[in-house]
Amino acid sequence: MKIPAELLYTKSHEWVRRESAEVLVGITEHAQQELRDVVFAELPAVGRVVAQGEAVAVVESVKAAFDIYAPVSGRITRANVALTKTPQLINQDCYGAGWMFAINPSVTDEFAALLSPSDYGKQLETQAH
């Protein structure tokens, strides 16, 4: 299972990439494998103010729809519009071209609540048993 070392994670299987003024958010390899055939992604509007843990996007596979939660509070600065035409990017490249949205964080100490790659890996192992 690919868990890139430079990212942070949530218990609900989002990944977070910290860049200068914003954080990029997507779903993890584990999540995309669980979902399998992604056929639709609903993205948050740019400018929307979101709270940590709030459901802000939806990924739909053939069988069901899944909420995607904001890993930190802030304002949505960008959404990956490529997913509108090609939602399969989430399956093909979940840590790259399949990113979902970017947030300009408003509360810096919320990052402490996110999981390190090793903690996230441990969570997956516990789930598997």
Next chain:
Amino acid sequence: MTETPTRRTALHLRHRALNARMTEFHGWDMPLYYSSILEEHKAVREALGLFDISHMGQVLVSGRDAVATLDALMTSDFTQVGLNRACYTLMLNEQGGIVDDLIVYRIGESEFLVIVNCGNRESDVAWLCAHSTGQTEITDISQGRSILAVQGPRASRILESFLDAKVAGLARFGIAPIRTMGPEACIARTGYTGSDGFELFVPDNHAQKLWDAILSESRSSGGLPIGLGARDTLRVEAGLRLYGTDMNDATTPYEVGLGWTVAIHKTDFIGKAALVRQQAQGLTRKFVGFELAQGPVPRQGCELSVDGRRVGVVTSGTYSLMLQKPLGMGYIEPTLAVSGTKLSLTVRNQRYEATVVKLPFWQPAGAKSKLSVNAKQLGAEKTHE
């Protein structure tokens, strides 16, 4: 803590060995998918798919008055069903509501194999027993028997290579015995996918060998094992209704667009009076298919509206691999049930434009002409939207 025991088919270990993602379905532990729903869907449309559908119930209706019993209990005219032929039919209650949809195979002059939905097995058998007439025997023969569905354009060639039955020559909705596998082993050219294909009714002790043989024979030409996930996406794409989802005991055949199964001129059958009444009064809702150019998957319960006014509800939906767009089916006001009508589909408080289209959404190339001939023979055109 005790867990409710789930039933397992004779192929359970095969599913485990293939690493299937399992799911509970009406009390059965069944494969949801093996690899991916879309990959499996594609295999059925382009090559071959192998399904374990042993959860479906198998009931034998036999005896001197078997035809009379079926005629009294189901919507079709069984005097018109020839030997070794199958018939898609409905069983109704007195109100005209659908008790179950079934495939009935005439495997003897007065012997019929009835395939019932697994969720209705016990209640169907009870219903059949309670309403059978004259000298008719109703026997649930599901125990110890398996059903394998082999569906897709390569199905006939693969099966021909190791079954002595003349598979390729079997007509659509025909059935023939497989003599090498016991007295009641049969192969029928039927299915629930919209693609050409077969269903094999065999004793459990033949199921694993057959499963292994079909898989190994077909792997090199794109054959895959198929779970219930793709079974659902395939049947929606083919516009096939699912009992319990698209229809139930409060839905009539006319409402769900299955009026073509009703031989309304038969002397009498359970539900006839209610259907005659409904024909006179007209419908208050009609089952339709609709498509979206793009957007979310229509799910059961989603609202359909026109100009902000609720006009119907979704019962089934999927993302169509063949048409590359979301599809849905559901009930709307009859005046709107016309191809081209624009509807609004509400998903998570957002509205998406949907267009009413003719069912089936998809059918194999070349199937159109054959189907319309069949429909005319059945006098189906009038009631089948």
